Amino acid sequence: MSRFGRSGPPPIRDTYSLLVLNITFRTTADDLFPLFDKYGEVVDIYIPRDRRTGDSRGFAFVRYKYEDEAQKAVDRLDGRLVDGREMMVQFAKYGPNAERIQKGRIMETVPKPRGRSRSRSPRRGYLSKYRDDHRGRDSRRRSRSRSGDRYGRDRYRERDHHRRSRSRSTSPDDYKRRGRDSFLAAHRSPSRSRSRSYSPDDDRKGGRDSLS
């Protein structure tokens, strides 16, 4: 999905992608387009969003047509205050500027599928010198900002309302607690005490295709 409504991403073989970081979560491609378009020919702008919520992830990809324009945009728009946040513009590892980079690994020569395609012997001999370029991305985690998911809420749901300890009931604290419960039960609005509501949608029978 692109802002330009094309049926897919434009050919990246002639485009230079820029990675825009540190933008606000509310910034859309429409907001970035006029900024980047002033410094060059913007081919496409794409903002990855969350599959579930559809919310922005806080970064965008801007594709320029020429490298000099992209470089100028990086130099001019890097650190630009957008919506109260300084966005960081840098070259993305995608497109012609990273034509030799795939999956974080530098491909010096194009893979030529010859007759011995079965041989998957990883000859790391000549690749050892390229290890310097391999940055420490292994420890990079996809932990998003919403990494604070704690679903351990209802761990122990033990109710001791039926538990009557004769020897312990003499405690005045117990009387006070029961009195509060009684007060809460009496104060509870009857309209709110609906246990369950039958919904006809719940009785769907044909919808078996669960979209992932």
Next chain:
DNA sequence: GTTGAGCGTT
């Protein structure tokens, strides 16, 4: 409604 290192889709 919040958050803040990073690298992407029809």
